[in-house]
Amino acid sequence: MLSKLMKYEFMAMGRIFLPLFGALLIVSAITGIFGLLDLTVPTGISIAVSIMLIVGIFVVVFILTIQRFWNNLLASEGYLTMTLPVSTDRLIISKLLVASVWNIVSIIVVVGAVLIMVGHGLPPLSVVMQGFDGSYFVTHEAVFIIVQLVIFLILCLFSGILLLYACMSLGMLVNKYRPLVSFGAYIVITTALQIITAITITVGIATGGFESFMNYAEGFSEFVSMQIFMWIAIGVVLLLCAAFYAITRCMLSKRLNLQ
Amino acid sequence: MTWQFSPDRPIYLQLQEQIKLMIVSGRHPPGGKMPAVRDLAENAAVNPNTVQRALTELEREGLLHSQRTSGRYVTEDKTVIEKTKSELASEIVEAFLKKMEAIGYSVKETADIIAGEAEVSSNGNT
Amino acid sequence: MAILNCSKLSKYYGNKAALNGIDLSIEPGRIVGLLGPNASGKTTLIKICAGLLTPSSGEAYIGGMSPGIETKAVVSYLPENSYLNNWMKVSHMLAFFEDFYSDFNLAKAQEMLKNLGIDENQSLKSLSKGTKEKVQLILVMAREAKLYLLDEPIGGVDPAARDYILNTIIKNYNPEASVIISTHLIYDIEQVLDDVVFIKNGEIALNTPVDDLRENHGMSVDAYFREVFRC
Numbered sequence: 001m002l003s004k005l006m007k008y009e010f011m012a013m014g015r016i017f018l019p020l021f022g023a024l025l026i027v028s029a030i031t032g033i034f035g036l037l038d039l040t041v042p043t044g045i046s047i048a049v050s051i052m053l054i055v056g057i058f059v060v061v062f063i064l065t066i067q068r069f070w071n072n073l074l075a076s077e078g079y080l081t082m083t084l085p086v087s088t089d090r091l092i093i094s095k096l097l098v099a100s101v102w103n104i105v106s107i108i109v110v111v112g113a114v115l116i117m118v119g120h121g122l123p124p125l126s127v128v129m130q131g132f133d134g135s136y137f138v139t140h141e142a143v144f145i146i147v148q149l150v151i152f153l154i155l156c157l158f159s160g161i162l163l164l165y166a167c168m169s170l171g172m173l174v175n176k177y178r179p180l181v182s183f184g185a186y187i188v189i190t191t192a193l194q195i196i197t198a199i200t201i202t203v204g205i206a207t208g209g210f211e212s213f214m215n216y217a218e219g220f221s222e223f224v225s226m227q228i229f230m231w232i233a234i235g236v237v238l239l240l241c242a243a244f245y246a247i248t249r250c251m252l253s254k255r256l257n258l259q
Numbered sequence: 260m261t262w263q264f265s266p267d268r269p270i271y272l273q274l275q276e277q278i279k280l281m282i283v284s285g286r287h288p289p290g291g292k293m294p295a296v297r298d299l300a301e302n303a304a305v306n307p308n309t310v311q312r313a314l315t316e317l318e319r320e321g322l323l324h325s326q327r328t329s330g331r332y333v334t335e336d337k338t339v340i341e342k343t344k345s346e347l348a349s350e351i352v353e354a355f356l357k358k359m360e361a362i363g364y365s366v367k368e369t370a371d372i373i374a375g376e377a378e379v380s381s382n383g384n385t
Numbered sequence: 386m387a388i389l390n391c392s393k394l395s396k397y398y399g400n401k402a403a404l405n406g407i408d409l410s411i412e413p414g415r416i417v418g419l420l421g422p423n424a425s426g427k428t429t430l431i432k433i434c435a436g437l438l439t440p441s442s443g444e445a446y447i448g449g450m451s452p453g454i455e456t457k458a459v460v461s462y463l464p465e466n467s468y469l470n471n472w473m474k475v476s477h478m479l480a481f482f483e484d485f486y487s488d489f490n491l492a493k494a495q496e497m498l499k500n501l502g503i504d505e506n507q508s509l510k511s512l513s514k515g516t517k518e519k520v521q522l523i524l525v526m527a528r529e530a531k532l533y534l535l536d537e538p539i540g541g542v543d544p545a546a547r548d549y550i551l552n553t554i555i556k557n558y559n560p561e562a563s564v565i566i567s568t569h570l571i572y573d574i575e576q577v578l579d580d581v582v583f584i585k586n587g588e589i590a591l592n593t594p595v596d597d598l599r600e601n602h603g604m605s606v607d608a609y610f611r612e613v614f615r616c
Contacts, residue, residue: 086485
């Protein structure tokens, strides 16, 4: 069932993204060609178009992430989606995974487009690689940290999307002004998180907790201390993900009120 | 065949009467197979359970009988049909006489009027 | 065993009761009219059974189970409003139903679409409101469900479409399944009903077989309804 849900989710988002991606890649290719030919004015124009497309893609990613959840679960289409014989978990996870994929693909496409535009000005990849002495990048430790970093970034993306989902589903606590309440929930949660962070830092500094932790970490090698930081960071984000997920799940399965 | 239902009486009763009419008039001949409940329901645009009920009543009256596997049939017993027919006839006549009485004719006078009408219509036919 | 069983079912919005202690039991093979004026609680009751609303108190059981994945697999729900994804084609919706409902009868749906002259390759966006409603009804009725919940299926459709809808309901009759039709247009629908349930201010005012009502009161359900709800 999860794969079926994801199939329709991909279709629903893809039909908007694919043309946008196509347009961006074409315009950036044109920009690249203009640049090669040293045509200043056309290059400027097509760079401007590309930038607009890039901004557009990120805006659309954000809006669609929200819209797919809101329209498909909480608004009119919810009458179909929420009466499907599938679990709430599958509904949330399918939306989360597909939205994440499109978020990541958007970033990759934008980076690709930028490379296409300015690619001719860059040295070839082999030259870039020669710039490093190779010793650092091939160690297992480095690979490990990169993998860890990727996991961390993906979890950050998850927590961001789940935060949106949680806020939208909290809108169901009221019967009127749901979008407003959802937006309010977003402000409250993000502010609360900032306050908690600030308090943690203040307390950490005031009690000397950070300092003693730093001293403790200094006792290890660079790799191990980095590991400790990464694990803590991953743990915190994971906790956020779990909290937002739990809110969304509870609202959808126990407090569902479609109107 | 169009079905007409008046709003003030149970639909199954009205269905029962109308099917009865079809049987005595020979639209559903003795021994003939009745349409399936579902088809009758669709045709009359009424609930299948209502049709079922009407048919069951007709079975009880002996006008229909069901064969477990092949469906429902009109009875082959012509006397039952004739009996129903004469029952229907007296019902209609009774109602008619009541109406005539309401506008001031006695049974005798009504009979005379009918005889006169019958003569006129048979003359008209020759 | 009853297909639907509600006990002391209530739903409050704030302190306003949309449903107030409903007790209702519906047996298999019945076509039930859920009648009542607007905002009487009909839609609320149906939405709870479909699993779209959480009751404030009391329980609704479908085949003995509270609304959830298992009940959604056997409940076919037609909402009052359109839920079709506008960007999809009719054929996409068929595939969607085929994917998610194991009781969906694709051939039946295709035949019904053909009878109405609806082209599967049309996008839903290009269809008129009335045609969209028909597509939705076809999708819902082409399931071989245990309980059909039809919320105002004949509100706002033309007489031909109404006859088609009623005909579809009769044609799909299954002695194992029950159909609940909510409407305020009783006159059009009463001859397809077994039972009527009148809802008034979130409470059941009457629950009776149609023929009993006609027999006891000598009037149609519609006329009786007008009398009961006369303000």
